[in-house]
Amino acid sequence: MKRSLLRTLLLYLALAAVVVGFLFPPAWMVVTSFKLGRDIVTWPPTFIFTPTLENWYWFFFSAEASAMAPQEGRRILREFLPNSLIVAVVTTALSMIVASLAAYAFARFNFRGKRPLAFAVLGTRMLPPIATVIPLFIFMNSIHLRDTLTGLILSYTALNLPLAIWMLWGFIKEVPRELEEAGLIDGCSRTGALVRILFPVIAPGLAATSVFSFLLAWNDFPIALFLVAHKAKTMPLAALGFYAEEGVYWGPMSVYGILYMVPTILFAVFVQRHLVKGLTLGALK
C-alpha cells in the first residue's frame, strides 16, 4: 500500500515536470508581454515587477511605428491577421470538401488501383516541404499567382490533402457501412447519404481534421516567405519585423506571439479528445 502511494506520487511528479516543461516557454512569453523593456533585459530575470499594458496598448492603438518597435502593431492587426485568417479559413473549407470526397471513395469502395493511388496521395506528403517552395515559387510565378492570397490558398490546400484524406479515411472506416445502406434503401442518393447520414456521424472527425488543415495554413512560414513579396503578408512573416539592427523588440513581440498563439491554444483544448485516432493512418485495427 505504501509502495503504491509512493509510485503514484512519483508518477504525478514526473507528469508535473512534463507539463511544466512544455508550458514554460509560452507562459514566460505571456509574462514578458506585461513587462517594460528594461524589466525584460535584466539579470537575474525578474518575477516580481510592475505589470504594464504598454506593449498591448502599442499593438492596438499606436498609429505609427514608434520607439516601441520599428513596425506598426495596427498594421499587423489590419493586414497580416486578416490575410492569415482568410487564407486559413478558405484553405480549410477547400481541403475539407475535396478530401472528404476522396476519403469516402477510399473507405467505402474497392476499385482498381486503389492501393497504389492511396499511396500516391500519401507519397505527395513525403515531398519535403522546405524543398517544395522552389517548385511552387516557379509555378505560381508562371501563372501570375505569386504574392497573392489565392496562390497561398492553392499551395496549402495541396499540401493539406494527404493528411486530411488519411485522417478522414480512418474516421469513416469506423462507421458501419450498413448505416448508409439503410439510407440508400430509404431513397437517398449516394451523395445524399454521404452528406446527410455519414457527415453528421463523423462530425468530431471532420472537426479534428479541419483543425489540422487550418493550422497548416496558419502556421506556415517557409512558403509564405518565398511566395509573398508585399501584397499577401501573413502572420508568421510579421515575426521578422521585431528583429532590428539594434536588437529584438521583446515586449511588442511577446504580444504578437500571444495573438498568434490564441487559435492554437483554443484548438488544442478543443481537439484533444478526437485527435489521436486520425493520426495513426489506419495502423490500428
Next chain:
Amino acid sequence: MASWKSSDYPTTGAGRTDSVLPAEVHGLPIARQHVPKRKGQFFKHAYPYFLIAPTFLILTAILVYPWLVSLHWSFQSFNPILDIQPRFVGFRNYVKIFEDPLFWRSTINSAYLIVPSLVLEFLLGLGIAVLLNRRLIFERFIRTAILVPMMMAPALAGLMWRLFVHPDFGLFNYFLTIVGLPKLLWTASPTLAIPTIILVEVWQNTPFVVLILLAGLQAIPLEQFEAARVDGATAWQMFRYITLPWLTPLIAIALLFRTIFIIRTFDTIMLLFSSIGGVGNSALVFGNYLYFQTYKIWDLGLSSAISYVILLVTGILTIAYTVYLYRELKF
C-alpha cells in the same frame, strides 16, 4: 450465366452496396437488361474515380507538375524575376552543389540535428506515452498542455525560445545558475547552436510521438497481458514482447513523419538566430542552405537542383519506413 444471383454482381466498385437491390433485375430477359445495365455499371465503376478526381487534379497541378517542371529547370540557369533567359547547363548545377563546402557543412549540421532529435523524441515520447497510459486526475488538462507545443507555429516556437534561452537574460540560464551550472551562450555560440535547435525541436515535436504511441498503447488488447501474467511474465518481459511489437507500425509512422518534417527545419532556425545560419554557419541546415543560396544567387535553376538534392536525401532516409509501411498497412 442464365441465373442472376447477387454473387454474379461485381464485388468491386459501387456494386458492393447493390446487394440490397438485385430483385429489380431478377426475371428480366438478358437481352433487355444488357444495355441499361452496362451504362449503370460504367457509372458504378467510375463513381469512386469521380470522387478522387478533384484530389488528384489538385495534387497533380500544384505539387507534381511544379516538381516536374523544377526537374527540367534544375538543368538550366534562369531567373524569371530579373528576366534572365534560361540557358541549358546540363549537370553543372548539381556539380556546383556538390562542390560547395557550404552544402557539406549543411549536410553535417543536418545529420547532427536529425539523429539526436529523433532518438530523444522517440525515447521521451515513449516514456511520456507510457506515463499517460492510465486513468489520471487532470487528464484533459495534461493532454491539452502536451498539444500546445505541437500545434504551435515553428516560427513562433523559435521566437519564444530565443527569449527563453537568451544568453544575457534568458530564464533557461537562470535555472542553470540555480542548480549551480554556468550560464551558457546557446544561440550565440557555434558549438551550442545545433544543441539549441535540438532542444526546441524536441520540445515542439515530442508531443506528436506521444500522441501516436499513446493511441497504440490504448488499443492493446488487455487479454494478452492477462495471459502473460498468468504465465508469470515480468513487467519488462510484457513490455518487450507484447507492447513493443504491437507498437512497431506506430513507431514507424511516427518516425517517418518526424524524419520528413525535421528535414524541413527552417522557420525555427530563422527566428532563433539573427542570421540565416547562426554564428559562422554553425546552424546552417538544408532548409537554410536552400534559402541562403536562393537569395544570394537568384538562380532558380540552381535552387531547383538543391530542392531535388533535399528530396533525394529525404527519399534515402525514409525508404525503409515506406517499404515497411507499404507491406504493413492493409486497407
